[in-house]
Amino acid sequence: MQTEIVKGTDITYEYVHYDENGKVDFSETALRGVSLDVRPGQFIAILGHNGSGKSTLAKQINALLLPSTGTMVVDGHDTKDASKLWDIRQTAGMVFQNPDNQIIASVVEEDVGFGPENMGVPTKEIWHRVKRSLKAVGMWEKRGESPNRLSGGQKQRVAIAGVMAMEPKCIILDEPTAMLDPGGRKEVIDAALELNRERGITVILITHYMEEVIKADRVLVMDRGKVVLTGTPREVFSKVELLRKYRLSVPQVTQLGFELQKAGLDLPDGILTIQELVTELKRLRGGSDGNQD
């Protein structure tokens, strides 16, 4: 009886480079024994430096890449089983970094309908899905517009709607906010959270922005092809010095809490939000408005 929607066991992956004669020139190991369990409805975040293997791992989940050794099982299907490829891709949809590389139609609603149409969904049902998906990401009003007139954040939300319309159980977002302004980043992260919380879709978010993962159920930290740290956001972000070693950082509020701790203030580890910090500082201010929190 398996309950995980994504179960990776001891996965290694090698990128093999060939010379002009088709002989193996050299190979690079991108994943070194990664195991991963994601239960349905979880919000998982993956952090790691450039080249740590995050995207390689993400591409294993919808069978864009297959493990060199080890296994990846998605919704009960081994990704090595070629006959199940389309089931796997339908279960796990991906959104990439650059919105301009994944939008293909000249009108927003047609772009969102492209995926289900390819899957052979009946026309009436396609429109139904397009409407539901665009509403979910707050882009229904823009359905008749040309995607190239949208902002970066809006384009990414259209891309997410396009994946949603295929009704995947799991959406993998690979640095979806890297090219966006602060407003666009917030739109995309809010849309992902909404899909997770309101519709129970499993979300796997890969990002370089530490503050985007504080609402995740679990955070995985990758370093040189391995998962080196895993836990709740609070557990992970309590390890300020260790994360720095892995070329990462912590959200600025967490950093501030850490610096204040070092300066002698009696604060708990891993403060994640402004509200938590304010509450703790009120406690420390003590005296008249003391410990009521």
Next chain:
Amino acid sequence: MGIRIEHLSYIYNEGTTFSKTALSDINLTIADGEFIGVIGHTGSGKSTLVQHLNGLNIPTSGKIYVDGKDIHKEKESLRSLKSKVGLVFQYPEHQLFESDVLKDVMFGPRNQGLSDSEAMMRAREALRLVGLDESVEKKSPFDLSGGQKRRAAIAGILAMEPSVLVLDEPTAGLDPKGRDEILDLTAELHEKKGISVILVSHSMEDVANYVSRIIVMDEGKILYDDTPEKVFVHVKELEAVGLAAPEMVYVMKALREEGFDVDYSADTVDLARREILGALAGKNRKC
């Protein structure tokens, strides 16, 4: 080397149905040795503006003066301008193309008419400046890591010895350490070589940490042009145009609402730490 922009407007596809005003009536003076941040939502005109600084975009109307000279008056001034103002595009590593790193960095100075040996000296110097040592010189640029590629691309611009360096979102897609490395490098070039730096960024925190003046763009116009402390006071207005204040400004705001005596303008972790310690020490003096 000063830059002066007068009544600059720029319209994409002028005279067609796709005509779009990207910049309207921009007036701006940039003094020698400044470190400026340009922020604005996607499509606000940031990139269009900085691409005017080295003559890449030609104004629909208005004038640009570099060192007092109108850059579009004579062909010659436009040519020398490309050496004076170095522009690093978004994802500059996509423009690496040579068979090895050294050759790639030599491309610019060679185009400036320098001999191979001079170009090589410039290239080596630029590579050392960005922290890439001899071992990468003979490597294919495509075998470098993401952060290294970006530094190699920046070296390609530095090898032309510009006195103004314009970087369009130089940290996009990099991990936190990579972001710090690129920004520290920029600050070092600014301090040690006296290069003026214009940094286009989507990270309010980075801008707060590094620059001394911020230009906020919205709908092709300059919304604010001031010091970071004065710009980031306008939290509501910034949010309305798709931006935000650095996280620390929100911390300071929340603390003030709870009666802590802290200053709004603390926009970096270091300043915020000092403000909080100061406020607590004030309160606890009697203990």
